[in-house]
Amino acid sequence: MNNVWIAGAGMTRFGRRDETLPDLIAEAGLAALLDAGIERPDALVVAAMNPEEFTGEGNYGSLINTHLGLAQVPTVRVETATSSGMAAVYAGFADIAAGLHRTVLVVGGEKMSHIPTPRVSEIIGRSIDPHERTYGTTMPALAGLVTRAAMQSRGLTLREMAQVAVKNHANGARNPLAHFREPVTIEAVMESRLVADPLRLFHCCPISDGAAAVVLTAEPAAVRIAGIGQGTDTMAVRYRSDLTSFRATQAAAQAAYKMAGFGPARVELAELHDAFSPFELISLEDTGLIPVGKAGRATLDGETALDGRLPVNTSGGLKARGHPLAATGIAQTVEICWQLRGMAEGRQVQARVGLAQSIGGLATNNWVALLEARA
Numbered sequence: 001m002n003n004v005w006i007a008g009a010g011m012t013r014f015g016r017r018d019e020t021l022p023d024l025i026a027e028a029g030l031a032a033l034l035d036a037g038i039e040r041p042d043a044l045v046v047a048a049m050n051p052e053e054f055t056g057e058g059n060y061g062s063l064i065n066t067h068l069g070l071a072q073v074p075t076v077r078v079e080t081a082t083s084s085g086m087a088a089v090y091a092g093f094a095d096i097a098a099g100l101h102r103t104v105l106v107v108g109g110e111k112m113s114h115i116p117t118p119r120v121s122e123i124i125g126r127s128i129d130p131h132e133r134t135y136g137t138t139m140p141a142l143a144g145l146v147t148r149a150a151m152q153s154r155g156l157t158l159r160e161m162a163q164v165a166v167k168n169h170a171n172g173a174r175n176p177l178a179h180f181r182e183p184v185t186i187e188a189v190m191e192s193r194l195v196a197d198p199l200r201l202f203h204c205c206p207i208s209d210g211a212a213a214v215v216l217t218a219e220p221a222a223v224r225i226a227g228i229g230q231g232t233d234t235m236a237v238r239y240r241s242d243l244t245s246f247r248a249t250q251a252a253a254q255a256a257y258k259m260a261g262f263g264p265a266r267v268e269l270a271e272l273h274d275a276f277s278p279f280e281l282i283s284l285e286d287t288g289l290i291p292v293g294k295a296g297r298a299t300l301d302g303e304t305a306l307d308g309r310l311p312v313n314t315s316g317g318l319k320a321r322g323h324p325l326a327a328t329g330i331a332q333t334v335e336i337c338w339q340l341r342g343m344a345e346g347r348q349v350q351a352r353v354g355l356a357q358s359i360g361g362l363a364t365n366n367w368v369a370l371l372e373a374r375a
Contacts, residue, residue, distance in 0.1 A: 006223045012027050021048070025213070044076075045091045045105070047077070054110060089369060109210060127362070142362045143278075146278070154282075161277045164277040178322065204276055248359075249359070259370075272317065279359065290310075306347060337371060
């Protein structure tokens with residue numbers, strides 16, 4: 001298997017954007033190509049969760065390669081719900097690792113803020129089991145159910161979950177590309193509007209527009225993808241034996257560690273899928289970065305802060321950087337890459353190995369990637 005390196009990275013500002021989705025993806029993709037010093041990749045992978053309904057356009061791989069001036073470049077579109085971006089990274093990784101191509105541009109994005117919030121929620125909610133949806137289940141409702149179970153069995157507290165949002169907003173305030181750049185207090189989080197008990201508004205990520213891109217290559221570069229893994233679970237939550245952890249994350253992490261040839265002890269930096277703040281705490285434990293039952297306390301103690309032992313979501317995470325669905329997994333990869341290259345101005349930490357974790361749907365199709373700085 002060939003080594004796979006990240007030669008270039010690019011990202012738009014996340015938030016409410018007036019540009020079209022193709023223009024946002026082009027901005028990120030061209031920035032990544034410029035960073036890599038490559039004009040024309042051998043292949044293109046496009047991630048978009050549901051542009052047909054968000055924007056009214058289909059055949060998105062062909063639409064994007066034409067918009068980028070790369071109509072003759074072989075292109076595929078990848079979709080695994082809210083983890084589509086990391087799935088696209090995996091597709092590009094596999095392409096190069098198998099020796100099919102030497103350079104692959106991976107791009108992903110979403111444009112959602114122009115349509116009403118209930119409609120956005122409806123579209124995202126289609127990644128939930130259809131039968132459970134007939135009972136009125138929504139993504140926040142299931143997240144609330146998982147959170148209550150974790151509070152009962154893992155001892156998570158409301159204050160620990162609130163601190164995740166406080167930390168990530170503090171990091172987002174340092175990130176010029178983040179959707180939210182204002183710090184928040186624990187009190188503001190705990191007093192914000194109730195969304196799905198016990199989750200409040202400031203526990204939940206925003207509806208964001210934006211795009212991100214990486215150029216993967218077989219030629220040695222500054223950062224290598226040391227390992228990447230996928231894990232899956234039943235779409236129906238009612239069939240799961242445990243609500244307090246995500247089997248899909250655990251399986252993805254095990255596969256990534258096995259490929260990399262090292263375990264969580266070497267990870268010094270992480271970007272985790274905090275679509276809901278308690279998911280960061282669950283993911284810290286599911287990836288083995290912190291022992292089970294200890295993530296909440298570690299967060300309150302500052303271990304995951306920017307100046308802590310294990311900085312988590314230095315970008316601001318989904319909570320503050322934003323969550324344009326199919327851009328997110330790629331944006332996590334971009335942030336780790338920039339950190340390992342010393343390019344995260346204003347929020348730079350010292351690390352040689354980083355982990356990115358992306359959740360698809362309600363943890364039905366999850367990914368973990370391990371990035372390592374070149375020696």
